[in-house]
Amino acid sequence: MGTDPRVRGGGQDGPLLLLLHGLGATGDVWAGWADPLARHWAGRRLAPDLPGHGRSPELPEYTFDALAEALIPLLAPEDRPVVLGHSLGGVVALALAARVPVSAVVGLGVKVTWSEDDLARAAALARRPVTWFDTREEAVERHLRLSGLSGLVTTDSPAATSGVREEAGRWRPALDPRAFGVGAPDMAALLRHANTEVCLARGADDPMNTDEQLKQFGVPVVTLPGLGHNAHVESPAACLSLLDPYR
Template sequence: MATSLRVHRGGEGGPLLLLLHGLGATGDVWAGWSQLLDHSWPGRWIAPDLPGHGGSPPLPEYTFDSLAEALTPLLAPADRPVVLGHSLGGVVALALAARTPVTAVVGLGVKVAWTEQELDRTAALAKRPVTWFGSRDEAVDRHLRVSGLGGLVTADDPAATRGVREEDGRWRLALDPGAFGVGAPDMAGLLARANTEVRLARGEQDPMNTDDQLKQYGVPVITLPGLGHNAHVQSPAECLPLLGTHLTGDVPSR
């Protein structure tokens, strides 16, 4: 699986920073971080498309553990990466930390409270067949809505165009609908298994979670003023300090 995952890379040497996108998105959402990391991250970084997203192949079944398992071959035993994951990626980061040594996890925009109605809806979405569109523009528009990137990136941005694919003159989302079936995370269990430094963060205007919901887990919680669910796309510079002491001293001003 590791050799078939589509992966963005930058920097060189160590330590390793692993960047994980959210449901429906691709590794292209981290493009705005590249120049910042050139100045502020002391080693290399990788940003894969999660299985069933973008240019990475699907899985037979989607769970947080199966997604984490698909990522482990990307890591050498000595890497001990710092992992920054957004939304779904934040939960996968915690599952990954239970499988392999990780220096630290930052979960940004993780949805921790789910209603039965929300879970029923996502389960239904996971069982739907692929939706086909007559044009690339229609497919890109749907991708931007599903990934929450509407208004944050343009239709010709790689974060938009890599989220769709053409087959036999028709267009579809690159996202495998089955990925909606991951369900709600067992945050208490994941945190207990992670056995590493964990921070949770959210944009102040993120409707997916609240400060109180995140603070109940007893780990540091950081709220980013004025930002929403896709804070890492809105303002990479304001999110960069989430990596804390793992950064070098050369952090660009916001």
């Protein structure tokens, strides 16, 4: 495994769209966007595996700043991408916008309110050792649970198979468990330092956040009817509307 994030791309010329997945997933979670984007996005697109996910290298410590810093080598100064990030990826998108010029940030499904119990559960997950399995199928099932994708993608889809790793005949989820320890985002500070236009979006049935929680930050909020936390997987077509102001 190299030192740079693994990246999938598409399109050519024109504006750049950077797609950032959520905790536990990989860049392949955006596979269902390929055809709709080919029709509706006149430019390039990049979907990396965040550090500690998929085929990207691990970090010594997981912070939003460190995750954002790892993405900077993927961008040229003139790119000024539109960044669409889901959940953890939405927070990383804001941290990235404080470091490099971006045209806009769309944060989808970002959890902005964290209780002490939420943080304690995340910290406990971060302390767990990697779980090894005898079969790829078992590892895929665990990956799908960790990423919240169970029932949303098939076990042989790229979003499923890219999330496991084989070593010496055994299988494990590719996710570095320590990534769960990234903590709660300081949304007010992140939005204050993001030097760009920001929109926060959510599926109407997302249990991770509410309209009221998102609206407290004074940025535009879009609610997508009939969708849950993984709205970008449930309906890429519906989520494409989030990009309309930036095409």
